Amino acid sequence: MSAIRTGILLGLLAVSGLSHAAIKPAVAYSDGAKFDNSFNESVFRDGVVRFEATYDLDVTEVNPDDASDFTQALRTLAEGGHSPIVAVGFSYAxxxxxxxxxxxDLQFAIIDAVVDAPNVQSLMFKEHEGSFLVGALAAMKANDPVLGFVGGMDLPFIRGFACGYAQGAHHVDDDSRVLVRMIGDTPAAWSNPERGAELANELIQADAEVVYAAxxxxxxxxxxxxxxAGAYAIAVDSNQNYLHLNTMLTSMVKRVGVAAYQTWQQAAEGTWQPGVxxxxxxxxxxxxxxxIFNRQLVPLNAEKRVNELRQAIIDGDIQVHGYTSNNQCPVPLIES
Structure with a gap:
């Protein structure tokens, strides 16, 4: 780090009443691989790596093997004076x-859950809005209106992805059918690619031309x-368009890494606030x-229409229903 940059950062921290010694950021990943091409990896690449490069501060990382270790992992970080501590995933609630x-006296943040405490930031995402867009694109791309969805752990939160996806598909083609499969009802569902492949093949055999995985x-x-199988897939969380050329139609990007980065940044700048x-x-x-990896799969007219829908949601002209508001979806999710 240059002397000028160091001086600027130290001056900023002095004004905010903080110091490098007082800012000890940390992250507790969800149980599962850190490099999972999804949730954990997005926090690492877009959060940890970016923050360390920007602020020249190390982020302490822990990756518990099992959810039963979550409390001790957080307590160990807290005992070490780390703050803010970002917990990755609702299972940490x-x-x-x-x-x-x-x-x-320490600051905490959690992704995808609400913890009502005066020293906690709850970072929630409107996954149904992004899922609406990729569902609309899938319906534009498919020759027949049959689409597939594979969820991980069967939770209302994950059904929210499926519901947003189905709403987007039905907005484009009201005859769309969204076939839904869930991998399981325990945390092991997040780390079972073999079962994911089995369910995807079931959907493809049932004529689904595009399969979205959350x-x-x-x-x-x-x-x-x-x-x-020669079908299309849609990824989630991080941009995974590069994985299989001519297969990955798009990714529904959920910027959990950016959210983690911002909570550490706010602490460094003295602007951190608790709340949802x-x-x-x-x-x-x-x-x-x-x-560049999926450009050849998305015609210009489809890109234009998806971006028009995107702006309509931002402007409030399209209201995408959030499944978890009442555990119901306004369009059918077909599970048999």
Whole structure:
């Protein structure tokens, strides 16, 4: 780091009343591989790497093997004076609530859950908005109106992805049929690419031309199955358009890494505040991905229409229903 840049940062921290010693950022990844091509990896690449490069501060990382280790992982970080501590995933909710209460002078953040405490940021995403866009694109791309969805753990939160996807498809073609499969009902569902591939093949055999996965590391199996079968796949969380050329139609990008970066940045600049943040299209929290890897799959007229729908959602002209608001979807999700 240059002397000028160091001076600027130290001056900023002095004004905010903080110091490098007082800012000890940390992250506790969800149980599963850190490099999962999905949730954890997005936090690492877009959050940890970016923050360390920008602020010349190390982010301490832990990756518990099992959810039963979450409380101890957070407590160990807190005992070391780390703050803010970012917990990756709703499964941390109970553990974070307990540890945040034990360490009221430290700052915490959690992704995809609300923990009501005076020292916690709850970072929530409007996944249904981004899913609407990729569902619309899928319906434009498919010759017949049959689409597939593979979810990881069967939770209302994951059904929210499927519901947004189906709403987007029905907006383009009201005859669309969205076939839904869930991998399981335990956290192991996030790390089972073999089962993901099996379910993707079931959907493809049932005439689904595009399969959207919201399944964490299990999505890798979905994408591989689509590639082998000559179908299209849609990734989630991080941009995975590069994985299989001519297979990956797009990715529903959920910028969890950016959200993690911002909570550390706010602490460094003295602007950190607790409370719930809702991050959708308007806030840059979700989006669809178009780049050199999928450009050949998305005609210009389809790109234009998707972006028009995107702007309509931002402007409030299209209201995408959030499944978790009442655990219902206004369009059918077909599970048999």
């Amino acid at each position: 109970d553990a974070l609530a307990q540890v945040a209460g034990e360490y009221p 399944a964490g590391g299990s999505g890798i199996g979905v994408y591989e199955a689509a590639n082998q 943040q809702q991050l959708g299209l308007a806030e840059g929290g979700v989006d669809w991905a178009l780049d």
